[in-house]
Amino acid sequence: MGGTMKQVVLAAYARGNPKPSDFRIEEAPVPAAGDGEILLRTLYIAVDPLIRFSLDETLLSGASRMELGAVMAGPSVCQVVASNHPGYAPGDFVEGRTPWAEYSAVAPDQPDYRGPPRKLDPSLAPVSAALGALGGPGQTAYEGVVNAARLKAGETIVISAAAGAVGSMAGQIAKALGARAVGIAGGAAKCRALLDLGFDAVADYKATGFADQLKAALPEGADVYFENVGGDVTMAVLPLLKRGARMPVCGFIAYYGMGMEGPGPDRLPGFYRHIMAKGLEIKGFAGIFAGQAGLNAIAGWMKEGRIRFPEAVVEGIEAAPQAFSSVFTGHDHVGKLLVRVAPEA
Incomplete structure (x- = not known):
């Protein structure tokens, strides 16, 4: 595919509540899908509060700790651009843990602790719901x-x-x-x-x-x-x-x-x-x-119309640091706060 993309990296460990200045936007080459991998175009990033646990200089709790200069990562909804894996085809919508980047290459058979990307059915609900009510x-x-x-x-x-x-x-x-x-x-x-x-x-x-x-x-x-x-x-x-x-x-x-x-x-x-x-x-x-029982x-x-899933969406990957920081300092949004990185194809 070639070209460059934007990504969010950790610039400083958080002291108290995270600040936008703790992160920076960088340019990087768009990755290619290797053997057994899929290339994903990021559509939505979820700025989940629990990501905060990975931003302490000393690991206190949680599943991981980010290194300075590393690309931030968390729950996202993406669309498959290219696939070298039999379980995924171009155009598929998936939810999983990916970098805060406009594109990422993922190996489904070597998943992180959250497991391989989950394929989504866009006829059930907007794919963004996979980061909220159906996620x-x-x-x-x-x-x-x-x-x-x-x-x-x-x-x-x-x-x-x-x-x-x-x-x-x-x-x-x-x-x-x-x-x-x-x-x-x-x-x-x-x-x-x-x-x-x-x-x-x-x-x-x-x-x-x-x-x-x-x-x-x-x-x-x-x-x-x-x-x-x-x-x-x-x-x-x-x-x-x-x-x-x-x-x-x-x-x-x-x-x-x-x-x-x-x-x-x-x-x-x-x-x-x-x-x-x-x-x-x-x-x-x-x-x-x-x-799955809970999701079902x-x-x-x-x-049945008994549950609604309010969402608040901010635009562009550049908005991710401010959106994530606002989770801890207060904002006026109701429901799930998402960063829309790209429109659905």
């Missing part, structure tokens, strides 16, 4: 609500970061199961969007009356707290949990930029008091365990 965020929401939390009809679930890709799906899955869903989000616009998605009540953590809003939304307490945030939000939720409440821990984005210890005061003693006094059940989980259930609810 990792959907699987994560399903695993957290259905398996980790064991949510039942008639129960109440409260969800932090509810306007995000996982949180917005978790609330809709809860409604599909017959539960009451309460969302926590930042800003009036996001809260209105959650009500439009079918949440029963919302609380704005940026509002001065957040604690009162949360109490009003949970007059009888909550059976489940779907944890995405940590920090002050979690401390406000804990007193409102019922005895024996379940707390699936999906994330703790308030602490992603910290090491093993954060700044004071130390609120761990109060956290333990709530665990003991209320008999809380706390469970960490990984969304990939939901597998979500696809069925989508066909």
Whole structure:
């Protein structure tokens, strides 16, 4: 194919929240597909928060660590341009973990920890949904609500970061199961969007009356707290949990930029008091365990019109550093935030 392309490389390890200046855009030759490989044209990049775990100078947790000067990588939707592999043909749409680059050459028989690229059926939904409702965020929401939390009809679930890709799906899955869903989000616009998605009540953590809003939304307490945030939000939720409440821990984005210890005061003693006094059940989980069963259930609810998949799209690979950084500093988007690198052919 020849020619050059743009790619995003790591210029500096993140100190706290990532900044656009931690990355740079470089030109590189377009790769060729070798034996057993496929050449992919990147269509969408997902700026997932968990990528942050690979950007610490010292590996603290997560599956990998990026080296300075390396090309960033994460979930993407691509289209096959050329194929030297019998399982893929030019024109196929796939989802997988690829570099943040306009093109990439991938060997499906030598996959990374996420496995070989997953072929997509564009007749089911827009291919971008493979990075949201019909991808990792959907699987994560399903695993957290259905398996980790064991949510039942008639129960109440409260969800932090509810306007995000996982949180917005978790609330809709809860409604599909017959539960009451309460969302926590930042800003009036996001809260209105959650009500439009079918949440029963919302609380704005940026509002001065957040604690009162949360109490009003949970007059009888909550059976489940779907944890995405940590920090002050979690401390406000804990007193409102019922005895024996379940707390699936999906994330703790308030602490992603910290090491093993954060700044004071130390609120761990109060956290333990709530665990003991209320008999809380706390469970960490990984969304990939939901597998195809979770995706099948979500696809069925989508066909029934019970689940929608809001997306926010920014244009061009040059926008990836700013988009990724905004995940940690706040933005006005609802649902899955994507970078569109190229249009579908």
